[in-house]
Amino acid sequence: MNTRPGVCARKRRFSSEAEAIAVALKAEITLRPYRCQLCRDYHLTSRTKGMKSLPR
Template sequence: MKTRPAICNRKRRFASVEAAEEVARTASVKLRAYRCALCRQYHLTSRTKGMKTPRWELER
């Protein structure tokens, strides 16, 4: 996914996809963790189109 620097700077960063998904799991909206090409860390996005559904969401 392409991420603009402005978005990267504004977003919360996670050191691992596990940490990001932990937050996504408890969020009230559907979120996906993705690796950012700019900061090499992980962000969450609510744009889920075309993204793989994580296993924990299927089990709900």
């Protein structure tokens, strides 16, 4: 996922995928983590359209 610099700056950053998943599981909506190509940390997104499914 390509994140624009302005979007990256506004999003919460997680240093690990596990930390991002823990927060996503507590959310009222479905969220999934992804690794940002700009900051190399993890962000959360609710976007699913056009996304490749992640192996579990």
